[in-house]
Amino acid sequence: MAENHNEIRKMIKERFARIAKAPETEKKFPIGAESAKRLGYDPQDIEGLPTSVTESFAGVGNPLLLDPIHEGEIILDIGVGAGFDTFIAARLVGPSGKVIGIDMTGEMLTKAENNRTKLGLKNVEFRKCLAEEIPLEDESVDVIISNGVLNLCPEKEKVLTEAYRVLKPGGRFQIADISLEDGVSQEEVAKLGTWSD
Numbered sequence: 001m002a003e004n005h006n007e008i009r010k011m012i013k014e015r016f017a018r019i020a021k022a023p024e025t026e027k028k029f030p031i032g033a034e035s036a037k038r039l040g041y042d043p044q045d046i047e048g049l050p051t052s053v054t055e056s057f058a059g060v061g062n063p064l065l066l067d068p069i070h071e072g073e074i075i076l077d078i079g080v081g082a083g084f085d086t087f088i089a090a091r092l093v094g095p096s097g098k099v100i101g102i103d104m105t106g107e108m109l110t111k112a113e114n115n116r117t118k119l120g121l122k123n124v125e126f127r128k129c130l131a132e133e134i135p136l137e138d139e140s141v142d143v144i145i146s147n148g149v150l151n152l153c154p155e156k157e158k159v160l161t162e163a164y165r166v167l168k169p170g171g172r173f174q175i176a177d178i179s180l181e182d183g184v185s186q187e188e189v190a191k192l193g194t195w196s197d
Contacts, residue, residue, distance in 0.1 A: 005154040005155060008154045009154065012104075012105075013104060013105050013106075016058070016105040016107070016108055017105055017106070017108070019056050019058055019081075019108075020056055020081075020108045020110075021107055023055045023056045024055075026058070029058065031056065031057055031058045032054060032055055032056075032057055033046050033051075035057060035058075035059070036054065036057050036059065036062075036084065039060070039061055039062050039176075040061075040062045040065055041064075045088050045091075049084065049087060049115075049119075052082065052111065052114065052115055052118065053082050053084055053087060053115045054084065055082075056081055056082035056111065057082065058081060058148060059081075059084065059147035059176060060176055060177060061148070061176025061177070062147075062176060063085065063145040063147050063174040063175055063176045064085060064088060064089065064092075064145065064174070066172075066174040066176075067143075067172055068092075069089055069093060069143060070092075070093070070142075071093060071096060071097060072093060072094065072096040072097045073093050073142040073143055074093075074097060074098045074099075074100070074140065074142050074143075075089045075093060075097070075098070075099040075100070075141065075142065075143045075144070076101075076102070076136065076141040076143070076144045076145070076166060077089065077100070077101040077102070077146070078102055078131045078134075078144060078145070078146040078149055078150075078163070079103055079131065079146055079147065079148070079149030080101030080102060080103045080108065080126060081103065081108050081112065081147075082108060082111045082115060083101060083111075083112035083124075084147075085147055086099050086101040086124060087115070087116075089145060090121050090123050093123065094123070095122070095123055098124070098125070099123060099124045100124075100125050100127065100136065100141070101125070101126045101127070102126070102127050102128070102129050102131065102134060103126070103128065104128065104129065104130050104131075106128060109126050109128050112126050113126055131149060131150075131153050131159045131162065132153065132155045132158035132159050133162065134162045134165075134166050136166045137166070138165055138166065139165075139166070139167065139168045139169065139171075140166055140168070141167060141168065141171060142168055142171050142172070143171060143172045143173075143174060144163050144167060144171070144172070144173045144174065144175075145174045145175070146175045146176070146177070147175075147176045147177075148176060148178065149177070150175060150177045151177050151178050151179060
């Protein structure tokens with residue numbers, strides 16, 4: 001089973017490394033600034049970010065719309081990508097707050113860190129890890145955001161257990177993701193694509 005999980009992670013890392021380096025090669029799913037606008041992000045937020053952030057945006061929704069982010073909060077962004085949601089959240093929490101972004105794809109983290117430097121944000125940090133192994137203390141974050149990541153994690157129960165562990169009592173888990181409806185056949189799943197498509 002662990003071998004299968006590692007193979008899934010390998011395919012996902014390869015795909016998102018490609019999206020980090022050459023986002024224009026993504027043909028199957030909508031990405032970029034126009035996709036973010038269709039998902040309900042404020043056009044001013046999008047336009048306030050460099051192209052190096054928006055071009056690799058691969059979200060499936062807008063977790064920031066689910067509940068307001070407040071000044072001074074500590075946010076964890078699971079599956080940070082190039083930093084799109086992280087940087088918007090960093091503006092919302094202000095200098096008294098903090099956003100920690102995690103991702104397993106080195107190329108995305110490099111791009112996110114370069115973008116953080118470009119934006120001059122001091123209240124953002126990034127860490128390389130799996131969503132199943134979050135390197136934070138228990139009850140240390142106010143809000144977890146995640147955008148199109150949980151569906152890609154082969155050990156979803158572990159991700160949710162870790163999320164619960166690091167959330168403060170009364171904390172919020174604001175997630176945008178995709179799932180299959182009940183009754184979808186294996187043939188239809190195969191037609192829709194693999195973990196990394």
